[in-house]
Amino acid sequence: MTGVLGPAWTAKPDTPEDTGRQPLAVEAVIGSHAAALVPGVITTTPHARYLALHARLAIEARKRGWTEKHDLDRFRDLVRRAEVVLGAVSVAHSADQPGEHRARSGDFGAHGVNTIGREVRETNAADVGRLADAYSQVPGGYLQTYAGIEWLVGLTDGGRVPTPGPAADDLLLSALDEVVGLAGREQPLSRRDLNQLRHLCLCGIDDAPDGECVRRAYFVDRDGDQGSARIHRHSASLLVGALDGGEVSGSLDMAMDRWCCFTPGLPDLLGSDELQHHALTWRGALLRNWSVWAWRLIWAELVSPFAWRPGTREEAIEQFVAQLPDATVRQSLVGDLPPLVDAGNGRPLPAEHDLYHHPRNANGWTLVDLLRLLAVGAGRLAHLDPVSREAFIGTLPDDLGPEYMARWLDRNNDRPLADAAADLAAHLFQRAESVSRQKLQWTRHGLRLPTRLRRIGDRWRLEGEEGSGSVSLRLPTFTSVMHQLGVLAVAGDTWTAGRHVEVIR
Ligand SMILES: [Zn+2]
Numbered sequence: 001m002t003g004v005l006g007p008a009w010t011a012k013p014d015t016p017e018d019t020g021r022q023p024l025a026v027e028a029v030i031g032s033h034a035a036a037l038v039p040g041v042i043t044t045t046p047h048a049r050y051l052a053l054h055a056r057l058a059i060e061a062r063k064r065g066w067t068e069k070h071d072l073d074r075f076r077d078l079v080r081r082a083e084v085v086l087g088a089v090s091v092a093h094s095a096d097q098p099g100e101h102r103a104r105s106g107d108f109g110a111h112g113v114n115t116i117g118r119e120v121r122e123t124n125a126a127d128v129g130r131l132a133d134a135y136s137q138v139p140g141g142y143l144q145t146y147a148g149i150e151w152l153v154g155l156t157d158g159g160r161v162p163t164p165g166p167a168a169d170d171l172l173l174s175a176l177d178e179v180v181g182l183a184g185r186e187q188p189l190s191r192r193d194l195n196q197l198r199h200l201c202l203c204g205i206d207d208a209p210d211g212e213c214v215r216r217a218y219f220v221d222r223d224g225d226q227g228s229a230r231i232h233r234h235s236a237s238l239l240v241g242a243l244d245g246g247e248v249s250g251s252l253d254m255a256m257d258r259w260c261c262f263t264p265g266l267p268d269l270l271g272s273d274e275l276q277h278h279a280l281t282w283r284g285a286l287l288r289n290w291s292v293w294a295w296r297l298i299w300a301e302l303v304s305p306f307a308w309r310p311g312t313r314e315e316a317i318e319q320f321v322a323q324l325p326d327a328t329v330r331q332s333l334v335g336d337l338p339p340l341v342d343a344g345n346g347r348p349l350p351a352e353h354d355l356y357h358h359p360r361n362a363n364g365w366t367l368v369d370l371l372r373l374l375a376v377g378a379g380r381l382a383h384l385d386p387v388s389r390e391a392f393i394g395t396l397p398d399d400l401g402p403e404y405m406a407r408w409l410d411r412n413n414d415r416p417l418a419d420a421a422a423d424l425a426a427h428l429f430q431r432a433e434s435v436s437r438q439k440l441q442w443t444r445h446g447l448r449l450p451t452r453l454r455r456i457g458d459r460w461r462l463e464g465e466e467g468s469g470s471v472s473l474r475l476p477t478f479t480s481v482m483h484q485l486g487v488l489a490v491a492g493d494t495w496t497a498g499r500h501v502e503v504i505r
Contacts, residue, residue: 021467023451024428025435026295029394029401030471033285037278038235038478039228040152044145046108046480049202051217052210053086054079054143055155055168056176068161075161080132080141081183087116087135088126090202092194095120103490105203106480111135111142125188152228153217166224167217175209176200206486206500215485219503234278236482236504239475241269243488243495252475254353257286262350277387283348284384284391285473288402290352291377293470294370295400299432301367302425303453306462313460317425321418323367329420330413332368333375340376341383348383351376371421378406400431 034041057079066075087110094101094109095117110116112135120126136142140160151158154167164170179200182189189197198204205211219236221229242259243252260282263269270276302320305311325332338354341347355369355376365373377392381402384392393401412420436451454461482488486500 021452023432023435023453023466024295024299024400025431026292026400027471029396029399030285030289030292030473032394032396033281033288033391034472034474037231037282037285038474039231040149041474041478041481042145042148043472043474043477045149046106046477047111047202048211048214048481048484049086049205050083050111050142050146051150051153051155052173052205052214053082053176053179054146054150054162055164055213055217056173056180056210057082057143058156058162058164059168059170059173060180061161062163066161068159072161076140076143077132078180078183079143080136081128082179083111083141084116084126084128084131084135085179085182085189085197086110086200086202087112088120088128088131088189089194089197089200091117091120092126092191093198093201093203096195101201101203104206104484105201106483108477108480110202120191120194123188124191126194127188128183128185152225153214153232154222154225155214155217165217166222167213169213169216172209172213202484205484206498211485211500215487215500215503218481218485231278233504234275235282235478236487237275238270238279238282239479239482240488240497240501240504243479244497246495248490248493248495252479253286253289253470253473256282256473256475257353258350261286261348262353264347280385280387281391284388284393287348287352287377287380287384287388288392288394289470289473290373291400291402291405294373294377296466296470297365297468298367298370299428300466300468301370302428303460303462303466306453306460307465310456310459310461312458313426313429316460317422320367320425321422324418324421325368327417328413329409329415329417332417333371334409334413337372337376337379340379346383348380351379367421368417371417374405375409377402378409381406 057075060078061071061075064071090101090105090110091113112131115135116126116131119131138144143162144160147156147158147162150156150162151165154165156162156165156168178197182197199208205214218232219229238260239256242255246255260266260279266279267276270279302316305316305319338351339349340351342349352373355373358366358369360366380392381389393403398404408420408424412423432451432453436453452462452464452466454463479488483490483498486498487504488501489496489498
């Protein structure tokens with residue numbers, strides 16, 4: 001695997017809130033895969049046109065002779081006003097022609113959509129200065145959010161007052177000159193003004209010159225770009241293959257899973273060795289994510305009684321194992337799994353999907369199916385090709401990976417499932433306690449333990465809910481940007497390759 005690309009912001013620690021939501025610390029492997037497979041893309045950067053806008057504003061800062069120290073406030077004011085112009089045009093278009101807007105830009109609203117949307121609805125206009133004070137709590141608006149990807153693809157240097165990067169093409173980005181002009185406007189933009197500015201909407205970037213600039217930045221090799229353009233082309237190519245012909249409402253992760261992990265004859269469909277290798281790395285990451293998700297769900301289930309009332313560990317464990325069938329580990333977790341590979345040709349079969357589609361209980365997964373999902377992960381070790389296997393295992397020690405689970409199954413095969421699961425649950429409590437001690441941190445309010453589980457004597461209480469969603473491989477944001485750039489398109493309810501798909505071939 002390639003290491004984490006980019007400077008500090010891509011490696012910055014999670015916010016305390018995120019940290020509290022990773023109580024078993026099993027998620028890092030997926031974050032590092034995402035950073036390597038879709039470099040620079042994070043879950044909060046869904047819009048291609050903000051990249052172009054920030055590059056255009058970097059050019060503007062250079063024109064005006066602004067430097068970091070003296071002009072930060074003035075620059076930030078310009079960023080905020082320009083983002084409001086882009087947001088207001090997009091909010092108005094989305095309200096007037098929701099179908100057309102959505103077909104070309106997807107489901108993510110413009111940044112600040114609630115604040116801007118309310119003003120446009122209530123006043124039929126957008127006061128740029130007033131909205132610029134209100135649409136975002138962060139001084140520089142969304143500039144810092146996008147700084148990592150903008151630096152990586154060479155649009156800016158990622159600075160607080162950024163300078164234009166090697167991919168910031170002045171001529172192509174002049175398509176956004178009008179936004180810079182409107183940012184300084186005192187008169188509110190009327191609904192009619194906003195309608196006439198529709199070419200500046202988030203959904204209008206694909207065929208506009210600034211779209212060409214962003215596509216080149218993302219996909220065309222440049223000296224010193226550390227190969228990120230090639231990685232973006234490969235991941236985009238797999239994404240188009242995974243989605244083409246599928247329903248827009250379907251799950252992106254499942255589509256990518258089906259394509260990279262379980263498609264018969266995939267090597268022939270992909271062609272180049274390099275792309276095949278990339279697909280196998282994705283395969284390892286996607287398959288591992290099922291196990292990571294299983295641990296998150298198991299922990300959320302284990303501590304869920306504490307959300308109702310404080311209790312002891314022993315009470316929680318008792319309630320936990322009461323859901324399990326009366327059988328040995330071997331009978332329920334090894335003997336009773338869906339097939340992992342095609343016996344004829346050794347190709348992986350979608351055992352994870354079989355479990356996912358099993359009948360659920362009221363809360364979703366049954367506990368025994370979650371344990372089976374972990375057993376499927378352990379079983380994959382014996383069959384995966386070397387490239388997928390390496391990605392599947394990852395490089396982090398002690399993160400409850402598939403090898404841990406394989407050892408656990410070996411040790412416990414002949415024990416009653418409930419007994420073995422009770423010991424596993426006790427181990428998870430110890431692990432969570434040790435994880436949260438490591439996260440103990442000084443804040444300006446004193447020593448803080450970023451955890452949702454609090455101990456009061458021998459009793460435990462859960463504040464809020466533990467995270468139980470799957471960890472993001474950042475496919476929603478990556479897909480959104482590819483869609484807006486015209487690499488992907490929507491026809492009716494279906495994904496297709498977009499008009500500009502050639503740029504990734
Ligand atoms: Zn639009």
